[in-house]
Amino acid sequence: MFSALKKLTKLNDDRCPAPMPMSSSLQKKFSRGVHFNMKILIKGDRNVGKSCLLQRLQGGAFIEEYVPTDQIQVAPIHWTYKNTDYIVKVEVWEVVDKGRTKKKAPLGLKLENQTTPAVQEDGYETPVLDATFLDVYKNSSGVILMLDITKTWTFEYVVKELSRVPADLPVVILGNHCDMQHHRQVHPHHIEQALHHAKLTRTAPVRYAESSMRNGFGLRLLHKFFNVPFLRLQKTSLLEQLQRNQKDIEETEKELDDFQNSEESHYESFVDRLANKRRQNNGQTEIRPSNDRSPSIVLGAGKPIIPPNVNPLVRYACFKRFVEVIMPVYQQSGGEDPDVSKEPDIKTEKKHKKKKSKDRGDYSDKSDRKERKHKSKKSKEKKTNPQQDLLAPAPIDFNYEEYDSL
Structure with missing residues (x-):
């Protein structure tokens, strides 16, 4: 679905850099089949470092220049659960709440001999992939809410967005730019108070961590955080298997009851069927070889056998x-x-x-x-x-x- 929407909204402008393409090692890994699919969302206000986090999770370098992202970006990353044999496809979505549309000029002919000035028609807007276009929380496994500790309005955005996240999705609040402590505006006690209110209404875990995309601090914690949505997915899969197993047990018990109530489970009918089979086998005529010696055959039927090429x-x-x-x-x-x-x-x-x-x-x-x-x-x-x-x-x-x- 996402690829179809991407083709629909493909533009010929350079509004935002595209994420890194899937590496050959990931293509080879996913070609053998996938056990689990994980969808991780990165949400936050503008200019908090979402694009840089996506670049870092893919193994890229830190980008100093800020380039705004105008629509949703999706990229797969390398991740395994504690060196197990499970093949897990992790897709990270950089979510944009409201994308920037660009107007295109209307197509038409310009007439030079036109006496009256033509009425200028407004250009039409091209659609973009953003949070208003599709439900980003559908089939999601986890959410990363980013804020800038040097900007208070980014914290307010996180508190507001946390109430919209489904209660069964694990969330990590990531305070970026921790390398700029001297400009800090969001203090730990503000975050602890917001977490306390969120835990009262949520069933999935919520935690807070700090990061710095400049030196890669906090990336290892995010890789460990991915264990939580994976284990929840595994638990859901196992529960479904247990339900199917319980259903199969009930069906087997019903089949056994039906068999015991049928005629096949009675000993007398079994003996009768066995006797009928024996009678049928005995009734069939078996061709047995006779032990009597047959008279010997005189070669040539009374005439000498002489090859044609003999002297x-x-x-x-x-x-x-x-x-x-x-x-x-x-x-x-x-x-x-x-x-x-x-x-x-x-x-x-x-x-x-x-x-x-x-x-x-x-x-x-x-x-x-x-x-x-x-x-x-x-x-x-x-x-x-x-x-x-x-x-x-x-x-x-x-x-x-x-x-x-x-």
């Missing part, structure tokens, strides 16, 4: 081997795998051996040796396998006449 002599030898060796065995087994047909015979042999062993009882040493030899002889015998015979090398008796006939 025709080797192809003919493979075909002849297939016809003479594999086909007779395949026909004798009835189209079944000979390994599968032999399995039941092996099982019957094992059962027969077990029966014999039960009938005989204990073996003698000679009979054991004979049986071991017999088993070793059987294991050494080669089993006929059509697929291995196909892959095994065999002597080739090639007949070119038969190959030509094919």
